[in-house]
Amino acid sequence: MREQFDAELANLRQDLVRIYANVDLQLHEAVDSLIHEDGEQAKRARKATHKIDSASMKLEERAYNLIVLQNPVASDLRLLQFIIYVNFNIQRMSNHVRNIAKTTERAAGHEVPGHMIELLASLAHLVYRVLGETVHAIVENDLNVATNLPELDEPVDELYKTFFKTFSKLKTEDDIDAASRVMMAARMLERISDNSVEVGDRLVFLLTGQRQTLDDLADLDEDELNDMQAAQGLSFSMGQQEMVKAANTIPEVELTSPKAADDDDDDDDDYED
Amino acid sequence: MTAYRDAPHNDPKQGIHVENFDFWYGEFHALTGVTLDLAQNKITSFIGPSGCGKSTFLRCINRMNDLIDGTRTAGTMQLDGNEIYAEGVDPVDLRRRVGMIFQQPNPFPKSIYENVAFGPRLQGVTAKSDLDAIVEESLKRANLWKEVSNQLNKNGLALSGGQQQRLCIARVLAVQPDVLLMDEPCSAIDPTSVQKVEDLMYELAPEMTIIIVTHNMQQAARVSDYMAFFLQEHAGEPATLIEYGVTGEIFSAPQDQRTEDYITGRFG
Secondary structure: OHHHHHHHHHHHHHHHHHHHHHHHHHHHHHHHHHHOOOHHHHHHHHHHHHHHHHHHHHHHHHHHHHHHHHOOOHHHHHHHHHHHHHHHHHHHHHHHHHHHHHHHHHOOOOOOOOOHHHHHHHHHHHHHHHHHHHHHHHHHOOHHHHOOHHHHHHHHHHHHHHHHHHHHOOOOOOOHHHHHHHHHHHHHHHHHHHHHHHHHHHHHHHHHOOOOOOHHHOOOOHHHHHHHOOOOOHHHOOOHHHHHHHHOOOOOOOOOOHHHHHHHHOOOOOOOO | OOEEEOOOOOOOOOOEEEEEEEEEEOOEEEEEEEEEEEOOOOEEEEEOOOOOOHHHHHHHHOOHHHHOOOEEEEEEEEEOOEEOOOOOOOHHHHHHHEEEEOOOOOOOOOEHHHHHHHHHHHOOOOOHHHHHHHHHHHHHHOOOHHHHOOOOOOEHHHOOHHHHHHHHHHHHHOOOOOEEEEEOOOOOOOHHHHHHHHHHHHHHOOOOEEEEEOOOHHHHHHHOOEEEEEEOOOOOOOEEEEEEEEHHHHHHOOOOHHHHHHHOOOOO
């Protein structure tokens, strides 16, 4: 029975990573469709998010079943709590991805003013890094990687603010409606990044059993983070190859520093305003 | 090395304080290096696989192991600042202060009334009215009064298993102990009676320190404030205390991998 339970927990974890990677993949599709004004690509991404929702609901049901049937404790219980919470965030992220895809369909034929599409592409690039590192932290059970997430999220918030500045500088002849839609897409991207950081916060509980956020751990070094770790069940290491494979389905993102990305995306010296 | 998770620390003059405690059955070194304070007026559960020394340690607290030839101890075990194993300590007096409930209910083959009045009589209570009051109060505290108040002369052995166990608890309560040791008190009784005994522990805890040895992990999680996990890792070597602290913390995030493996059912 114990072996079956371990295997089922490991399967749940693998499926969670697969779904998470798929959210990342569909985000790439949705953003690309907006950048390239590709309605068909947007439609495919939108439909794919419905499949993500369905897979996510099944995953949640399996997690609740294990709680009822196995009376889990310790790392088994923490893992199931983690899966349920991450799953909730996946559903929110999937909804945001769907809204970005809808933006492509609604903005079709409109000219988006003020380099907002270029800004959106840069913002998406920063969000991909957050998602990629989150998946990496989950796959590797790595608290050190997770603690980088708030730092990776900061430039997302900063770049998001520049949309308002750009918007305020639009002229009356610009297509304000199209600009508003892209602003909303930027908002979705910023939320996806936050959702992913929240998943990192939950990873803290999974690995340490302590209800602290990543911000609480910001000043700890690697040894201190390792000392915080609680004991782990076998399911934490089972099926590692499968998870790595799932994580590798995410398109590679060029890892530039947040500062360099900021510089690329902003010609103004007063970017930090 | 024992992992401590917000483990209690007593005032040195109060409660049970154990430091570097070892125990031998003849040549067999059964327990080593146990250090802990038992939380006063709280419930502490001792868990671990068979042969891990948890019952042995429990029995050390009221010197029940003295009844076995060739046993010896080392280290410190104190009750209210006094060494339990010091010369001159009267084990009978100690056992009045540290009562014990066993796995199998063991009422005396006497009436319900006489079972409960036995201890107070030994202590010199003779007045019928005083004994009546103690018997009624003890049976009420053991949640048995309503079921037996009109049949106090019935033989204690005629009660059901669950009732017999509560009668044994009433018998212990009659001498007003400070500590109640329970050695798998629910393993030989039916689920309804288990519920009653657990409710009773919860009601008694504010007045006395309760320590329960249990194989039932769910019961340890349900009833105890603190939990101590014992383990004999290798055959022939002494068992020791692996992890001790707040039950909720140990059940959600044990520090020691051996605790994790035991409570999640990977061994034992």
